[in-house]
Amino acid sequence: MKCDRCENAAAYSRKYSGESLCSECFSNSILRKAAKTISKHNMIQNGELVCVAVSGGKDSLALLHVLSKMAENHNFGIHAVTIDEGIPGYREEALEIVKKFCGDLGVSHTVYSYKDLFDLTLDESLRMREGEKTSSCSICGTFRRRAMDHAARDIGASVIATGHNLDDTLQTFLINVTSGDTHKIGWMDPDTSENALRKIKPFCEIYESEIVFYAFTNNLPFQSEPC
Structure with a gap:
């Protein structure tokens, strides 16, 4: 089976469009999709610094990869930020992955920890809670x-970009509907308010399965184990 766009061997079948795409054409389509979403919702302004929330998972690393490519040809900057919750045996691997990946891309990277910001780790805060209701x-x-807001302001960014995808949006929608919280549905729209700090989701119109394939076809390292 050949790619519908360039005649090379197809590597991905996009069911909702009926397209068969090679790895390169698929990757380019993800870049175009993200760029279209950013443009449609006016997510990034000329000359802005974008704080990219990078946990070490597939979505955040794919987002960093995509935005780094866009930043090469557009007038905005990116700075990766990782939050260290202080979970023993888990966060260390992600920090190493993100540090190396940012170095390979030439992207600035800063780590902020709960311990430094709030004077306690996640595990310590859990031991302080009353009961198991929370x-x-x-x-x-x-x-x-709170940590991401602090980080963005600290590095001088006006925008926080997260790797939330279309599956996340649909899941949140269904949870709000089934729980009766229909007033929250409007909050799911891309936040491009004129406040000092905006939250954007460039992958909000891209399925998780496509982000997974993008990560694999571009050999992106990521932590597969959930927290």
């Missing part, structure tokens, strides 16, 4: 958002 993910999420 989940570890809920506590970590609150800390992470």
